[in-house]
Amino acid sequence: MIKLINAKGATRILPETMIFKNVPLDFKVPMQSLVGMDGAVKTGKTTLSSRQFVISGRIYYPGDKDRIVQELDGLLLFLRYAPIRVYRDKSHDRFLFAYPLGAQQDWIDKGIELALNIPMLALDPYWYGAEILEEVSGTKTIEVDGNALVAPYVKTKSSVSSLTLINNTTGDEIAVTGSGIIEVDNEEFTCFINGNNRLDAVNSEWLLTGFNLQPGSNSITTNVPVELTYRPRWY
Known part of the structure; x- marks a missing residue:
């Protein structure tokens, strides 16, 4: 049914x-x-x-x-x-x-x-699956279900002085300069620091290629503890 x-x-x-x-x-x-x-x-x-x-x-x-x-x-x-x-x-x-x-x-x-x-x-x-929350500190391998790329929502777990997040598997990188709680929406291409729109604080490469997780294994490295929220998706 x-x-x-x-x-x-x-x-x-x-x-x-x-x-x-x-x-x-x-x-x-x-x-x-x-x-x-x-x-x-x-x-x-x-x-x-x-x-x-x-x-x-x-x-x-x-x-x-x-x-x-x-x-x-x-x-x-x-x-x-x-x-x-x-x-x-x-x-x-x-x-x-x-x-x-x-x-x-x-x-x-x-x-x-x-x-x-x-x-x-x-x-x-x-097609989408249930929402998944991954906490990453240092380097962690994330296993992503589905058969299509996903663009996670990234948020620092506390106020930080900067954010550098790298997907070692795909080469995608987010680099944000600015102090506060940083939130990056990789689907909508927005960046907020303490609730303020700060797209100017993100590296230019991210604006061109974004930050994605591929189906399967993704080795993620971050300079500060972050939360990645996403839904696996299928064609």
Whole structure:
């Protein structure tokens, strides 16, 4: 059965008659056609497209039309609080962040049964797992699940005079100059020191390449104790 968790943290398990089986994965390859020649040339980085899918099926409670109406009313209210975490099955630990695009309703036999289609849009195409918090002091090897790079949220455990964080496995590095509690969001490319925006305090290389953890082993070295928060993700 499909499990949904909305932006308010409420959980809803859909009836077994609702299914989610077609999951697209599309890549965008930027290119330029060659004038007067065969083919084309690649002009940039290959990226993942957003995913669109449909949760569909029927709601049917024999002899209880009111329960069908109540089920629909509750579901429509639940879907108002997006994004929704969509799990293909309640036993799974991976989910998509998705936004509902509507809810097409087809009432059958005077309300005895309801056919329902809920188109969904996942702007972020990755499947995500549970949030993980890693504490690092000195050098530590972190094992990352999934099959795609992740960009962790980094925060010093106390007020410090600077931060140097290196992923020895990938070569990525964060170097922040400035005193206070340092927070670096590698997904949004922000840096805060004591709550103040200090993007100017970060090394220029980080602005170009970021700081990522690869699937598998990552040897991390830091000059001060830090916390790395991330979710493993899959294509």
